[in-house]
Amino acid sequence: MPGQTQMGTFATNARPLFTCFGYSNLGLPLNPRDAIFYQTTPDFFGFTANAFGFAFRDLGLGTFLRSGPGSAPNPNSAWVPLAPRMDGRQQVSTIRNVAMTPPQCPTTEAPGPYFQKEFFHNGYIKSLKQLVHFYNTRDKYAYPVTSGHCPSGTTEKVHCWPMPEVPNNIDMTTGNLGLTDQEENQIVAFLQTLTDGFTRPYANIDTFTGFTGTCMSGGTAATQGNGTLIPTPSPLPPCASAICGVAPLPSATIP
Numbered sequence: 413m414p415g416q417t418q419m420g421t422f423a424t425n426a427r428p429l430f431t432c433f434g435y436s437n438l439g440l441p442l443n444p445r446d447a448i449f450y451q452t453t454p455d456f457f458g459f460t461a462n463a464f465g466f467a468f469r470d471l472g473l474g475t476f477l478r479s480g481p482g483s484a485p486n487p488n489s490a491w492v493p494l495a496p497r498m499d500g501r502q503q504v505s506t507i508r509n510v511a512m513t514p515p516q517c518p519t520t521e522a523p524g525p526y527f528q529k530e531f532f533h534n535g536y537i538k539s540l541k542q543l544v545h546f547y548n549t550r551d552k553y554a555y556p557v558t559s560g561h562c563p564s565g566t567t568e569k570v571h572c573w574p575m576p577e578v579p580n581n582i583d584m585t586t587g588n589l590g591l592t593d594q595e596e597n598q599i600v601a602f603l604q605t606l607t608d609g610f611t612r613p614y615a616n617i618d619t620f621t622g623f624t625g626t627c628m629s630g631g632t633a634a635t636q637g638n639g640t641l642i643p644t645p646s647p648l649p650p651c652a653s654a655i656c657g658v659a660p661l662p663s664a665t666i667p
């Protein structure tokens with residue numbers, strides 16, 4: 413959470429938003445549970461979300477700058493040459509209220525009772541413990557595999573991080589932080605303090621009818637959600653040329 417707030421510079425009465433308002437590629441693996449990979453045919457409105465199936469790659473800001481598939485057009489042609497330096501970068505989201513849950517479920521973390529959330533832009537991460545462990549060990553436990561194919565004897569998200577969906581422009585200020593298990597837990601506890609309670613249960617009381625599901629319980633936060641892992645297709649189709657073959661080309665081949 414770089415920067416955390418603009419308060420020190422100008423907005424002395426602002427509430428901290430806990431984002432630097434920037435864009436980074438954290439190196440998240442392709443998540444084969446992401447619905448986008450299956451939305452290959454027109455929906456009710458004739459809209460096809462992703463004609464490329466598993467040849468889709470989310471280049472983030474790079475796709476926007478190239479006015480690529482699924483993106484609004486880039487309004488400024490002078491920005492286009494920057495695309496290769498922006499491939500894979502996603503917006504640094506606010507982490508204010510990142511641990512927010514429905515009132516019935518006190519936490520996002522197993523064993524709970526917990527509310528299952530997904531974190532980061534593609535939902536690959538299922539708990540804040542996994543999120544902090546990813547920042548801490550992405551490069552320490554890096555394997556040249558896709559999700560669902562970690563070597564036997566390893567546990568995905570614990571001692572195995574599959575390769576990034578977009579290997580270009582990876583942020584190297586994180587990835588091997590040398591934190592202990594306890595220090596990871598302390599950061600999770602900190603993230604849980606960012607729930608401000610101000611709009612709890614939800615801001616729009618007229619439309620939110622209440623959480624009617626049940627909380628989940630059991631397991632550990634480190635392996636939370638691993639029961640629903642599915643193998644990424646193997647071999648994974650290469651990135652579609654309509655995404656990765658558009659000028660200005662990515663600085664390195666995106667597999």
Ligand code: HEM
Binds near residue numbers: 503
């Ligand atoms: C240990 C330090 C850090 C912690 C605890 C942390 C925590 C978080 C959390 C909780 C989220 C929100 C996830 C969500 O709501 O789905 C997030 C998102 C993000 N953070 Fe960090 N962060 C850290 C360091 C950094 C650094 C140093 C950078 C960039 C240089 C960064 C870039 C991002 C980006 C790009 C996202 C959005 C990623 C996506 O949606 O795929 N973070 N971070």
